[in-house]
Amino acid sequence: MTQGISSGLSHFLKLVTEITNLVQGLHDPIIGQKGAKESAPKCLLVEQISPASSMSLGHKNPVPADSLYCQTAAGDQHSQRFCGGPFKKLFTGPFWIPSGSSSCCVSAEGLPDGIGTLVDCWYVDEVGGRSSFPSSIVQEPAVLLLRQVPYDEGKEPEIPADLPLPSELKPGRFFAVRDPSRITAHPGFGTARVPREKPHCEINKYGPQDSSVVWATGLTDDEKTPAYQSSSWFCSFLRTFDLSFSVASVHRVTSGPRETGDPSPLETSVVLNVFSRTPKVRTGLGRDVLLDCGFAMDRQTGFAVEWRYQFKGSGHLVYAYNGAHDRVDMAEAGTDMFFYEVHSRGNASLLIRNVAIKHEGSYICTIYMPNLHAQQSIELQITERPKVTVSPDPLVLVPGQEQTVTCDVSSYYPLDVTVSWSRKGAAGNSSSELITDSMLSGHRQNPDGTYNMSSYLTVVPSWEDHLATYTCHVEHDSIKTPVRKTVTLKVAGVSGPSLDDAIGMFVCAFIVYGILKFLYWIFMEKVYGLLFGTEGRPAEKVKTN
Structure with a gap:
């Protein structure tokens, strides 16, 4: 237990020493205060040193960016000394000090402290x-x-002459x-x-x-x-x-x-x-x-x-x-x-x-x-974000049927807006192509000062266009990424009954319904009386008290 206390005290004293060195570094005369020793090194911030420059400073390896080195006040290049690292940040100011040294500090502006x-x-x-x-x-x-x-x-430090x-x-x-x-x-x-x-x-x-x-x-x-x-x-x-x-x-x-x-x-x-x-x-x-x-x-x-x-x-x-x-x-x-x-x-x-x-x-x-x-x-x-809608949706067409698809862009401000269309093939085909033959309407102003406009695209599908998608892209200053609205084309007859088949099935169902209704009437009016000894429909039951 005594050994643990001794070890803890040792670490505490070491920490106090490091803090003392750091504080002394802030008041070291090398930072340019009046009365500094001429031989004391001043510190510079090197934002980028080339390998050749670092070799000239006597380093075997290139010096990394944002390195520190010390230079004597006389500016003798041969007396420059690399401060080394790692570096410690002092409080919230722009000052850095190398670990284990209190004689080299620097300001991010390259100026002495307090200037x-x-x-x-x-x-x-x-x-x-x-x-x-x-x-x-x-x-x-x-x-x-x-x-x-x-x-x-306190007195402000004098402005250096250099x-x-x-x-x-x-x-x-x-x-x-x-x-x-x-x-x-x-x-x-x-x-x-x-x-x-x-x-x-x-x-x-x-x-x-x-x-x-x-x-x-x-x-x-x-x-x-x-x-x-x-x-x-x-x-x-x-x-x-x-x-x-x-x-x-x-x-x-x-x-x-x-x-x-x-x-x-x-x-x-x-x-x-x-x-x-x-x-x-x-x-x-x-x-x-x-x-x-x-x-x-x-x-x-x-x-x-x-x-x-x-x-x-x-x-x-x-x-x-x-x-x-x-x-x-x-x-x-x-x-x-x-x-x-x-x-x-x-x-x-x-x-x-x-x-x-x-x-x-x-x-x-x-x-x-x-x-x-x-x-x-x-x-x-x-700025007002545009509201975007695409119609008709759903888009169901027969092969060869011409249809205009409309992209309505409304309630946006300022005026400048870009609208474009793209088409993507059916499932299994991931390619997307830009459509260039769309048409634009003029800008229409709303009572509140915002604007509306529309873009029109003509679609004439074939059998191969089933499940193709058409996307309207809207770019505006109020949004970082374009607004996209997509509609999927469904071609009738490609999967399930065609439109003609659907009409035929409807007609057949109507005829069958009429036949069944007629047979029911015959049964109730003629057959029911013969079977049960009465003519016509059965008499309604009268509720008696």
């Missing part, structure tokens, strides 16, 4: 033009460093963004695994100005411009590659005066974020739908919320709310907002009840602060 995330972006500038419309729009490469804002009051920035990046196109609300820290803005998964990013200059709409006036007590309006401003837009999250941000420049050609980052602080977790929404008719829109401000101040509808070049105001005075200036019938959520959590979502075709389009959620505003566009798409 942030680098996002490739486009700087959009409007140039030329003497009126309010520019003559052209110029796009230049830019980079956003989305800083990690610590939850404690960040992996594009060589073509012009001075003033590198932005270090500090977001107190941490909205921009969404994981979808991290380093993409493949190029197509990169987030979309744009940034441009921004000019604060007074709002002209009545529900966005009087947002401050004195109705004057905020003191920091004279600073330089930018507006950025970020969206994940899968369209699951987007955020529009208004930035105030916080760094001091800069010299021309200064390559250092332009430091900004986010003043207003407007975001949506559902930039695209799909729903069906008659349902309630919530258009998600949230906002975060860097200070307590008056605000206003505006929802506008746009579709094919036209639009109108849907909802307008002045948060400073708790006043609804406009509310379209069937729409609602949650005022407690607006004030307590910045939830400016719009609820639309009993959705109809008229609600399809883009909804722009705009949040106003004093002299500032940002917006999100949410696209609402209406």
Whole structure:
């Protein structure tokens, strides 16, 4: 028993040691914190190493993907050391540490801990033009460093001078963004695994100005411009590659005066974020739908919320709310907002009840602060699954008889739909062939805005077509896989009596029935009286009391 306790204590102490090493690894100076030793190795993430590259590192076997190796700060290739594996994940962050070592860790973004995330972006500038419309729009490469804002009051780590920035990046196109609300820290803005998964990013200059709409006036007590309006401003837009999250941000420049050609980052602080977790929404008719829109401000101040509808070049105001005075200036019938959520959590979502075709389009959620505003566009798409029927069913024909088979597709939306036919031979023949000589009707619109259409197929069977199947295939945007309806052709006379035989049997049965009925009458009227001494039918019994 003493030996078991000793063994358990030994395992416990070993576990404590490993945890201590892991924790020390998080605070090891190699991750780029100020005061790191020059000779301490820094860690890199190798997403893919060729066999030749792995041999150059001194490995006898190719290094697997997502391997770690350490490299001295001097960058001497001969001093590179493979960290080995297996690797352990640290908490929920993007940090990995090799088993048995606390001196090699890495960030999934290739940046030291606490620095942030680098996002490739486009700087959009409007140039030329003497009126309010520019003559052209110029796009230049830019980079956003989305800083990690610590939850404690500790000092943020300095930005390293050797960040992996594009060589073509012009001075003033590198932005270090500090977001107190941490909205921009969404994981979808991290380093993409493949190029197509990169987030979309744009940034441009921004000019604060007074709002002209009545529900966005009087947002401050004195109705004057905020003191920091004279600073330089930018507006950025970020969206994940899968369209699951987007955020529009208004930035105030916080760094001091800069010299021309200064390559250092332009430091900004986010003043207003407007975001949506559902930039695209799909729903069906008659349902309630919530258009998600949230906002975060860097200070307590008056605000206003505006929802506008746009579709094919036209639009109108849907909802307008002045948060400073708790006043609804406009509310379209069937729409609602949650005022407690607006004030307590910045939830400016719009609820639309009993959705109809008229609600399809883009909804722009705009949040106003004093002299500032940002917006999100949410696209609402209406879809209705098609209902498919095939007639006649059952399909019973005689050889050579022409019959039109109809596939009715009804109550679908949007308009585009594809209808096709295929034929499969009788049992024992598994081949299926596409039929190309069908005909289509035009689209017919229902009162609720959905559509109907029909497809027609002419069938002239032979004896060999018995038990052949005809299938109508319907493809539509509302369904992932086509809807299929099948009818089986039965040719009369192939199995069992033919149609002529059936008619003949019916006539024979009718004649036999008539003969039997006549014999029964003769028996009751003539024969019965002779046999039983009475004429005619037997007298009915009369009930007596």
